[in-house]
Amino acid sequence: MTLDDIRSLVGADLEGLDETIRRRLASDVVLINQIGHYIIAAGGKRLRPLLVICAARACGYSGPHHVDAAAIIEFIHTATLLHDDVVDGSDLRRGKDTANAVFGNEASVLVGDFLYSRAFQMMTEIGDVRVMEVLADATNMIAEGEVLQLLNTGDPDTTVERYLEVVRRKTAMLFEAGTRIAAILAGQPPGVEEAMSNFGQRLGVAFQLVDDALDYSSSAGELGKNVGDDLAEGKPTLPLIHALQSGNELQQNLIRKAIEDGGLDNLEPVQSAIESTGGLDYTARLAREEADAALASLAEIPESTYTQALAALARLAVERTH
Numbered sequence: 001m002t003l004d005d006i007r008s009l010v011g012a013d014l015e016g017l018d019e020t021i022r023r024r025l026a027s028d029v030v031l032i033n034q035i036g037h038y039i040i041a042a043g044g045k046r047l048r049p050l051l052v053i054c055a056a057r058a059c060g061y062s063g064p065h066h067v068d069a070a071a072i073i074e075f076i077h078t079a080t081l082l083h084d085d086v087v088d089g090s091d092l093r094r095g096k097d098t099a100n101a102v103f104g105n106e107a108s109v110l111v112g113d114f115l116y117s118r119a120f121q122m123m124t125e126i127g128d129v130r131v132m133e134v135l136a137d138a139t140n141m142i143a144e145g146e147v148l149q150l151l152n153t154g155d156p157d158t159t160v161e162r163y164l165e166v167v168r169r170k171t172a173m174l175f176e177a178g179t180r181i182a183a184i185l186a187g188q189p190p191g192v193e194e195a196m197s198n199f200g201q202r203l204g205v206a207f208q209l210v211d212d213a214l215d216y217s218s219s220a221g222e223l224g225k226n227v228g229d230d231l232a233e234g235k236p237t238l239p240l241i242h243a244l245q246s247g248n249e250l251q252q253n254l255i256r257k258a259i260e261d262g263g264l265d266n267l268e269p270v271q272s273a274i275e276s277t278g279g280l281d282y283t284a285r286l287a288r289e290e291a292d293a294a295l296a297s298l299a300e301i302p303e304s305t306y307t308q309a310l311a312a313l314a315r316l317a318v319e320r321t322h
Contacts, residue, residue, distance in 0.1 A: 001312035006050065009309055013053045016067040017046075017074075024071060024118055035099050035111040039078055042096045047207070048178055049074045051313060055182035055196055058306035065126050065185055073178045075119040076139060080146075080174075082112035087146070088233050131181045138177035145169025154234040156256040160241055164205070172204030195300035199310065202294035207317045209287035212237035213280050214322065216271050231270060234262035238286070239279035240270070246277040284318070291318045 007014060025036040049070035056066035082099055084090070086108050091101040100108040116139070123132045149166045152158045179200030183193040215230045216239050230237050236244075236259050244255045251273040258266045274280060294314045301307050 001309055003316060006054065006309045006312060009305060010050070010053045010057065013057075013067055013070075014046075014050070017049055017053070017070050020067055020071040021074060024075070024122065027114070031103070031107055032111055032114055035082075035103055035107060036115075038102065039082070039099055042093065046074065047313070047317070048077050048174060051175065051200065051203070051310070052178040052182050054306050054309045054313065055179040055200070056185055058301055058304055058310055059183050059186035059188050059192065059196065060302075061182065061186035063185065065128075066182060068122055068126055069131065069178070069181050069185065072119045072122050072135065073174060075115045075122075076135070076142075077174055079112040079115035079119070080142060082108045082115070083146075087150075088229070090229060126185075128184065130184045134177050134181050134184065138173050141169045141173045145171075145173065149235070152236055154260055154262065156236060156244060156259040158236040158241060160238065163236065163238055163241055167205055167208045168201070171208040172201045175204030175207070176201035192300055195297045199294045199297040199314075202290045202297065203314050203317055206287045206290035206294065206314070209238060209283050209290065210318055210320060213239055213283040213287070214320075215239075216274055217280055228264050228267045228271075231258055231267060232262055232264050234259050238283045239274045242279040242282045243270075243274045243277040246279075247273050251277070287318045291315065 001009075021040060025033065025040065027033055027036075052070040052073055053066055056069070081093065085093060085098040086100045086105045090098050092098060098108075099111070103111075119135070123135055126132075145166050145168075148162070149170055152162060152166060176197050177200070180193060180197040183196040188196070212230065215228065215237065231240070240255060240259065244252055244259075247255065254266060254269055255273060258270050291314045295311055298307050298311055301310075
């Protein structure tokens with residue numbers, strides 16, 4: 001299955017998602033509408049809401065709330081992007097100027113807050129306490145992941161374990177929450193719920209690992225953001241950590257200084273060090289292992305076109321080039 005095949009499979013649900021996003025973004029405050037529509041128009045993969053929809057269908061759900069849940073997940077994700085871009089000082093995302101570059105940091109942070117609060121309004125409308133618990137816990141853990149990443153920034157002694165903990169909290173948690181609430185909405189037993197949750201978590205880790213590898217291997221046009229952004233911000237991601245642990249003394253000193261100082265002065269030699277130590281291959285291998293573990297979780301879910309779509313999404317997540 002291609003991504004277009006998957007989108008066609010749940011085409012009616014995606015139309016409902018788009019309508020829900022437009023309707024729930026509406027505000028009497030003009031600036032909120034401007035920034036909200038600017039972000040949505042910027043596009044994006046919409047992978048997280050697509051996962052929620054496919055997971056709900058795979059679990060046999062036939063009600064209306066999976067579309068609302070998908071929109072909630074997208075709003076939470078978008079809020080984190082708004083806040084991330086301000087914290088990181090990013091000026092390019094999805095090939096366009098970031099909202100903070102266009103509208104300013106203050107407006108971006110506050111509209112991110114609006115999206116969080118709108119998401120929580122929508123949670124209460126679904127009216128399922130378990131769904132609210134999962135999403136409340138997820139947003140709290142995402143915030144913790146952001147702070148952990150801040151602590152790692154500029155620290156060349158960041159371990160693989162510390163890095164992966166950030167990935168699990170900051171990125172994978174929202175994937176996991178999305179697939180778990182799909183199973184909850186469908187009234188699935190604990191075993192299926194855990195399998196679906198594990199699928200989302202493993203897929204989220206794989207997705208972030210690929211993202212971190214692409215930051216050193218793509219062009220800005222392919223990636224939709226500035227190449228080397230992680231290095232510029234002093235973030236020790238897995239390709240860097242592996243190169244630091246595996247490189248010679250000269251490479252280690254280079255990478256340590258690059259992480260401590262940030263900036264892009266040493267981007268090319270750092271990329272060369274990552275390449276020569278197999279940092280990209282190592283990261284890609286771990287991403288494939290996580291995707292394989294996600295696929296194994298689907299064995300607990302009855303076979304259907306929707307489980308095939310979930311499996312295809314897991315494969316596409318690690319095969320992508322942007």
